[in-house]
Amino acid sequence: MAAPAIKLAPNKFYHIYNRGINGCALFNEAANYAYFLSLYKKHIHQVAQTYAWVLMRNHFHLLVRIKPFQNPDGFQNLRGLSVEKRINQQFSNLFNAYTKAFNKRYNRTGSLFEHTFRRKQINHVAYLKRLVIYIHMNPVHHYICNHPIEYPWSSYETCLSSKNTALMRRVVIDWFISQENFKQEHQTYIDKWQKQISSISNPEGF
Secondary structure, three states, X not given: OOOOOOOOOOOOEEEEEEEEHHHOXXXXXXXXXXXXXXXXXXHOOOOEEEEEEEEXXXXXXXXXXXXXXXXXXXXXXXXXXXXXXXXXXXXXXXXXHHHHHHHHHHOOOOOOEOOOOEEEEEOOHHHHHHHHHHHHHHHHHOOOOOOHHHOOOEOHHHHXXXXXXXXXXXXXXXXXXXXXXXXXXXXXXXXXXXXXXHHHHOOOOO
C-alpha cells in the first residue's frame, strides 16, 4: 500500500511532480502546454508562489512555496474546509480542469494523471538550488535539447529575463548570488552530464 501523501502546509517549500497515467502523454501540442499554464495561473497562484517549473510531454515538475493562509478571501466556494484541504483543492481543480479539456480535445475518457500528485518538502537552500537545476535540466536529461535555454516550457529563460513575471525570479537568482552564477552552475551541470554520457557511449575513451 502506498505511503500517505505528505501534507501541504503554509510557508513550506515543496517539489511537486506527477506524470500521465501509465506514462501516457499529458501534452500533445503547444496549445496544451499553454492551456495548462493558464489553468495553473488561475488555480495555483492563489495558494502558492512558484520558483521553478518544467512541463515535459508525459510529466511535470514544480518548485513551490505555499503562501501564508491568513485570509480566505477569494475562496468562498471552499469555506468550511481546513487549510490543508483548501490548498489541495486548488491543485485538484487544476488537474481536473485540464483533464476534462484534454479528454474533450482528444476524444478520450478516464484519468489523465497518475494518482494523487506527488510532493516532497524541501528545507534547505542548498537542496532548493539543486532542485532548480534538476528541474531545468529535465529536457536535457531526456535528450530533447542540449541546453535548457533551448526548451520553451520551463522557467529557465524566465529566470534570465527582465519581463514581468509571477515567478519568484529574484529570490531564485539570490540563491545563486547572481545571474551569471545561475548560468554558470547550470553550465557546470551540463558539462558533467555531457561528460558522463560521453563516457557511457565511449567507455574505452577512443
